Amino acid sequence: LAKTTQPISMDSYEGQEVNITCSHNNIATNDYITWYQQFPSQGPRFIIQGYKTKVTNEVASLFIPADRKSSTLSLPRVSLSDTAVYYCLVGDFYNQGGKLIFGQGTELSVKP
Amino acid sequence: GAVVSQHPSWVICKSGTSVKIECRSLDFQATTMFWYRQFPKQSLMLMATSNEGSKATYEQGVEKDKFLINHASLTLSTLTVTSAHPEDSSFYICSASGAGGRGTDTQYFGPGTRLTVL
Numbered sequence: 001l002a003k004t005t006q007p008i009s010m011d012s013y014e015g016q017e018v019n020i021t022c023s024h025n026n027i028a029t030n031d032y033i034t035w036y037q038q039f040p041s042q043g044p045r046f047i048i049q050g051y052k053t054k055v056t057n058e059v060a061s062l063f064i065p066a067d068r069k070s071s072t073l074s075l076p077r078v079s080l081s082d083t084a085v086y087y088c089l090v091g092d093f094y095n096q097g098g099k100l101i102f103g104q105g106t107e108l109s110v111k112p
Numbered sequence: 113g114a115v116v117s118q119h120p121s122w123v124i125c126k127s128g129t130s131v132k133i134e135c136r137s138l139d140f141q142a143t144t145m146f147w148y149r150q151f152p153k154q155s156l157m158l159m160a161t162s163n164e165g166s167k168a169t170y171e172q173g174v175e176k177d178k179f180l181i182n183h184a185s186l187t188l189s190t191l192t193v194t195s196a197h198p199e200d201s202s203f204y205i206c207s208a209s210g211a212g213g214r215g216t217d218t219q220y221f222g223p224g225t226r227l228t229v230l
Contacts, residue, residue, distance in 0.1 A: 034218065034219075036221075041203065041224065041226065042223055042224060043116075043118075043205045043207070043221035043222050043223050043224045044156070044205075044207075044221045045221070046114075046218055046219075046220060046221075049218055087155070087156075091219075098144055098146075098209045098217050098219055099146070099158065099161055100146075100158070100219060101158060102148075102155045102156040102157070102158070103155060104155050105155055
């Protein structure tokens with residue numbers, strides 16, 4: 001399983017766009033990239049998933065360059081309620097049964 | 113869609129007793145379920161992977177005789193912490209994924225169960 005590296009913490013202000021970058025230099029051909037959000041004492045919540053280029057949904061965008069060695073989660077116009085830990089994960093659903101290994105995540109703090 | 117529930121949400125027990133935690137996929141069939149443990153201020157640690165109708169696969173360092181996992185149906189997996197001790201106190205989280213091998217099979221997580229062993 002590819003190891004991921006993210007900043008431990010980030011600070012932002014309400015209304016700003018936040019970009020969290022994750023490095024996964026050893027990503028394999030079958031690996032997908034998934035981002036989760038976790039609030040204290042809750043299970044992680046799925047945000048977005050992608051394989052290459054750009055993926056956008058109602059809450060975030062995911063940018064993946066051609067070499068796929070990194071990915072960037074973009075949160076537009078964050079609010080106080082976006083304060084949480086964000087995890088970037090890489091998983092091979094064909095050969096690992098979808099097994100995911102969590103890194104330390106990025107603790108995002110949004111200030112008023 | 114893709115809702116996973118856990119029961120109970122919290123439990124307090126005496127040392128030496130066994131505790132069972134249920135994980136259910138409410139609106140999809142989960143061929144694979146995962147159990148994680150999370151200590152305060154730490155990340156999730158994968159404990160085991162279970163596939164419906166077969167034995168669970170445990171991660172290195174996780175005692176399979178202490179953490180019994182049963183995945184009897186496509187919507188239910190249970191984790192039993194046997195002879196619980198205070199060091200087993202933690203936040204236990206399950207996740208479920210649908211038909212495997214599709215390449216984009218997302219894991220959806222339950223809300224977690226807080227176990228406190230006195």
